[in-house]
Amino acid sequence: MKNIRLSLLSALAAVSALGVGTAVHAQNEQIVLIGLAAPLTGPSARIGKDLQNGAQLAIDDANQAHPTIGGKPVIYKLVAVDDQSDPRVAVTVAQQLVDQHVIGVVGDWNTGCSVPAARVYYSAGIPQIAPASTGHQYTEQGYNTAFRIMGHDDASGAYTGAYAVKTLKAQRIAVIDDRTSFGAGLATQFIKGVQNSGGTIVDREYVDDKTTDFSGILTTIKAKHADLVFFGGIDAQAAPLARRMHQLQIDATLMGAGGFVSQTFLKLAGQDGDGVTALEPGRPIDRMPGGKAFDAQYRARYHAPIELHAPFAYDAAATLIAAAQQTGSTNPAKLVAAVHAIDRQGVTGMIAFDQEGNLKDPAYTIYQVKDGKWAVVDVLGGSTTQTAAAR
Structure with a gap:
């Protein structure tokens, strides 16, 4: 005992x-x-x-x-x-x-x-x-x-907005955000980046972070002939948004930042994800x-x-x-x-x-979905000198 x-x-x-x-x-x-x-x-x-x-x-x-x-x-x-x-x-x-x-x-x-x-x-x-x-x-x-x-998003929004106008040559840009601190903040900073680069915002729409049916707002955006749609939100919603854009035959680039670049997005979006462009804070893993x-x-x-x-x-x-x-x-x-x-x-x-x-001195990476995979397009900001990590 x-x-x-x-x-x-x-x-x-x-x-x-x-x-x-x-x-x-x-x-x-x-x-x-x-x-x-x-x-x-x-x-x-x-x-x-x-x-x-x-x-x-x-x-x-x-x-x-x-x-x-x-x-x-x-x-x-x-x-x-x-x-x-x-x-x-x-x-x-x-x-x-x-x-x-x-x-x-x-x-x-x-x-x-x-x-x-x-x-x-x-x-x-x-x-x-x-x-x-x-x-x-x-x-x-x-x-x-x-x-x-x-x-943070102030810098990523500026980078993304400038990239949309100067590199993707978007002329009519629509913006959707999910009303969260994250999504709304991204959208607001993106708009500032677009405007500072001389671009034009033709529409801003809102959803919430539980929205699954984007038909209504996408119909409105299609009527305004947007050639780029920016979504302030996460990958779980971005994927069905990409699919619905494809189904409605909206000929516009879907763009996002800080929440798109994941394996989950690729699985959910399928072939409808091809062409989606996103900016993610940080360098790509390799x-x-x-x-x-x-x-x-x-x-x-x-x-x-x-x-x-x-x-x-x-x-x-x-x-x-x-x-x-x-x-x-x-x-x-x-x-x-x-x-x-x-x-x-x-x-x-x-x-x-x-x-x-x-x-x-943070870095940001531009990705695009090509053949069902995220491909690195460009790395912006950050130190250009890379040394072996002390681990």
């Missing part, structure tokens, strides 16, 4: 250790928790899982190096929570991560969730690195704890400094291709770990200061932030 009791106490101690950011492990190692907030259920679950996988690889790589903090061995552990792509849920799960004493957070995926969650992390003094929230308003709130690992190695590692571990943003989640988690290692501390204030000062080579490129928390 005594042995059973001792075993039970040991098990309870181990479980208790998982509930705090820095706790004593059974082998005298500290467990240091890093949070991840992403949509792990619902229509965007495959993207959330992709983010989780990427962050987990960073955790695994760090642990293989047998890290120490303050001279004591540590084990990093990822704590993933499901924000369901719902801003209200994002706030709730953000508080859950804070209550578990994570030292930093990778998340959220979309801007609509990152914006309200940022206040929770700021109040707790915990660094939050968004791997894919491109709405500029996320870092415009003035929270020194908010960072992003890719470029042009990232550590992209090829990361791709091989990801496929070997998960037996599937990268969905979309896994490399950025890797860099976000790795940056939090680098801050802890550089400071030799899990103190939130020290970690926030260290992230602001960080300057390191990541998988996706150089990781350094401006005063607002935005990635310095």
Whole structure:
């Protein structure tokens, strides 16, 4: 009975250790928790899982190096929570991560969730690195704890609008957005880019993020003889939009940004996706400094291709770990200061932030669907010097 009791106490101690950011492990190692907030259920679950996988690889790589903090061995552990792509849920799960004493957070995926969650992390003094929230308003709130690992929509909108006018030679442009912070922000910045490049917007239409029937607005757009349709939204809606444009024989290029370029879009759109053009923040995987190695590692571990943003989640988690290692501390204030000062080579490129928390010198890639595959057309911005990633 005594042995059973001792075993039970040991098990309870181990479980208790998982509930705090820095706790004593059974082998005298500290467990240091890093949070991840992403949509792990619902229509965007495959993207959330992709983010989780990427962050987990960073955790695994760090642990293989047998890290120490303050001279004591540590084990990093990822704590993933499901924000369901719902801003209200994002706030709730953000508080859950804070209550578990994570030292930093990778998340959220979309801007609509990152914006309200940022206040929770700021109040707790915990660094939050968004791997894919491109709405500029996320870092415009003035929270020194908010960072992003890719470029924001103001720049991508300008690039996309200019590309539509100057390269694609579009003369009559229609715009659709899904009324989310992400989609509406993209559409607004795209329009500014078009207008700054001398282009003409002939129509702006609205849907919501649950719309599946685009017949009405596409009929209106067809009547206005648009030669390019820009959609501010994600791939799950972009695919049926592309199919319906084809069915209605709308002879216009479908263009988007920051949410189109995925395997899911190709599967859903089928042959109707050919010709779709999109701008995605960041370099293509084979042009990232550590992209090829990361791709091989990801496929070997998960037996599937990268969905979309896994490399950025890797860099976000790795940056939090680098801050802890550089400071030799899990103190939130020290970690926030260290992230602001960080300057390191990541998988996706150089990781350094401006005063607002935005990635310095971000890259953007223009893709087009050709024969059922995304093909790289051009890489815009970003450093032209690529070196081997320190991994």
